[in-house]
Amino acid sequence: MSLNTWLLFLVTVFFVSATPGPNMLLALSHGIRYGVRRTLPTLAGLLTALGLIMAGSAAGLGAILAASELLFSLVKYAGAAYLIWLGIKTWRAAPQPLGQGPDSGSRAEGSAWQRFRTGFLVAMSNPKAFVFFTALFPQFMDASAPQGPQLMALAGTFYVIESSWQLAYAAGGSRLRSWLNSPLRLSWMNRFAGGSFMAAGVALSGISRH
Template sequence: MSLNTWLVFVVTVFFVSATPGPNMLLAMTHGIRFGVRRTLPTIAGLLTALGLIMGGSAAGLGAVLAASELLFSVIKYAGAAYLVWLGIKTWRAPPTPLSGPEDSEAAVAEAGTGWQRFRTGFLVAMSNPKAFVFFTALFPQFMNPQAPQMPQLLVLAGTFYVIESSWQFAYAAGGARLRGWLNSPVRLRLMNRFAGGSFTAAGVALTTVSRA
């Protein structure tokens, strides 16, 4: 692909990734509650799922999902159910005061295990089957059909990966900076309601998504 085509792809992905969604919301809320360092397993889970989604799309899974109404619906409703469950859980969470430094005993207990945070990030990122179809539709728009496909796919996937991970770190860091300001029962309750409502809304919205 030409340099101009790649630059257009960079600009497109920059704004697509910046748009708040379940992935960025999760990075931000974990950044608020656990700090940036303890949010790294969450981001690792999000990015692992992203890599699988892009790999699956390149392998043709996106085309399969676009063609199979049943398979698309099964993944869609399973993902929607998980997001709604996560939203209700977050909404109902008590406004527990944020613990002190990230290395304190209370902070470690609140954060749980790294595996738990990784799993949450992975499941949230994998919850939307539309992502497979999105990559299947997006990447070819920027590829030169006359040139070898694999090098172009690697460049596009690598570019998307870097931009997406940068935004996730930015959201986590932004959340961590809000940690002190939010450390009051009223503000924490509002944060839990906002995050829980957003996850639930994303889950409900996912049920309306079609393959088109």
């Protein structure tokens, strides 16, 4: 692809990734609760799912989801149910005192594997992502040129930008730790995060594959 095409893709993805959604909200909320270092497993889960979604889209799964109303609906409602469940769990969570250091945290706050799994499931919960990549990538590809190198360039660019924004959200959350470290503010933070996850789940249940 030409340099101009790649730069256009870069700008497009920069603003798409910056838009707050379930992935960025999770990075922010875990950054607040665990600090940046302990949120890295969460980001690893989000990015692992992202890689699988891009690979599945390249393999044609996105086109299958776009063509099958039943399959799309099954994935959609399963993802929506998970986000709503996560939102209820977060809303009802008792305020836990945050550590004083930027990356401190207790074992009671969950293992690295639990945070990785949460990140993975949140990122995988939206079937629209498969359709998004299937629709987005071809717009910036030259059909007359080899497809493999172009897909790798686009996927690599998206991966770097997405991971940078996730890290920025986690770091921003970490900076709020000292201000939020009171039972009342933590309770409101849990309700805000939980409500946002539930709203995302409800919104996801209403989307169309078109």
